Amino acid sequence: MFPRPIQTQSRAVQITYQTFLPLALILWLLPLIAVAVFSIKPDTDFTSGNYWGMPGSFEGFTNYGKVFFASDMPRYMWNSVLITVPTVIGAVALSSMAGFALGIYRFKSNLWIFFMFVAGNFVPFQILMVPVRDLTIDMGLYNSKTGLVLFHIAFQSGFCTLFMRNFIRQLPFPLIEAARVEGVAEWRIFWYVVLPLMKPAIAALSVLIFTFIWNDYFWAVVLTQGPESQPVTAGITSFNAQFRAAYHLMSAGSIVAAIPPVAMFFLMQKHFIAGLTLGAVK
């Protein structure tokens, strides 16, 4: 245990630590707290220059109500859902199969294919931008959710395969050997033996990919425009243009856009962190 557990230290040190903890947290989250405060203020506070004083009145419901009922925000949110969920399903499906193949079988090009996925996953997006945009236009999928989903599935399958393959490597191999001795077909081994053991990995990947895709901005701008298909990250900029200088509404909008991944994180914290830190420990 390092640093030395606080319990073994003097009382004074313990109290100092306990007081510093919340202070440090407030300092760390200060920019976010500021936005949260903004989002419940009435607009008169901003016109009268009362930025940091007590809110003139509590307008949380009015502000958030406006975001939900007087703007395109719900539409953008729904688009985000329709982009994120299929991507998660697609990427997890593709990568559990690919991870199974790379983790269980030994064949000549195994490591090279694996490295192709890993390397592709590190590539800067910009090198893909022009060709992928052209491809999407040629397929007639420009400015459609499908176009965005297809690309996301393909790109995320790089990271997901890396993740799945390493996870499957840690499964007890004798289990698969035993199944083979029994004469179980290979695809049945995948479906009935390996897949049930992969549940934690699937859960972890799903939350991670959900967050990554929900928060994607670059591809949303490159492959879509307009409220019919843009996700919330891109939509928030048009939202802000609509409510220029209405800081209380822009703050409320930002918070609404941030909530789904945050909720996902808090609900699935264990899986999220397990996924993010895979490989951080030997």
Add this chain to the structure above:
Amino acid sequence: MTSAALPQAHPDRGGRGWYRRNEIAITPWLFLAPAILFFMVYVIIPIFQSFNISLYDWDGLGEARFIGLGNYSELLDDRAFEVSLWNNFKWLLLYLLAIPAGLFIALFLNQTVTGIRLYKSLFFFPFVISQVVVGLVFTWFYDPTFGLLNTILGVFGLGPVNVLGDPTLVTYGIIAAGLWPQTAYCMILYLTGLNAVDPEQVEAARLDGAKGWKMLWFIIIPQLKPATFIAFVVTIIGALRSFDLISIMTNGGPFGTSRVLSFYMFEKALSEYGFRMGYGAAIAVVLFLIMLCFIAYFLWSMYREEKGGR
């Protein structure tokens, strides 16, 4: 763990066809096919296409004209490209601060007091929200008229600083915003790493009189090597991918001083002043080549691991 494919373990039951006999050789390819297909079409082939496009003068609609290395020689004289490249190096270097900062916070939080789990999650918070929101949050934080930063500076009698409007400060301001979520990420990596530190080694070192910095440097950090490696990988990638924050916070301004390659490329290829796909692709290739040095290093490290791990 070994994963050698066994020789056909089950006896061939009277020649049940070609597939049955070659099942173990064919199955992995069947399982790989969809992922490889997607990855090829959307990732691997486009990389080569970009290399090709960078040799053309092309507006994305009309006829593409082959100009060889014309785009690259134009880059050499492009002031904006030079600025973007320098900013990329600033990002690379300063973004790495997330690693020690994350380690520091992880050490601070690596205690068992009541509510510490909640503290850890809340410290991790900035990583979960999208960079777009982080960008907005920091834009308001820096705002010269009402931003929290200047309000705080005002308390100490320091004049208002327009971070995002000042060509010399703007890149640092954006990097600071980027460090916020990145530090959170490194923190969570180190917290996990610290959990796995061998308590016996720590005890033994304590008996030998090691403490404080010495303990950290000689006992703890070597054991955190896997976490550091991942933190390094994700931070480098994050630095070179920085686009969202710049786009949201300054849109490259003031006077293009906060551009980086990824942003400049986007601007050239898809700006309202006409599309220059070829030139954009050339910028992307430069960015890719910088990245390739790191990718090669990461893969080499992983390769050694794979070979050693058997």
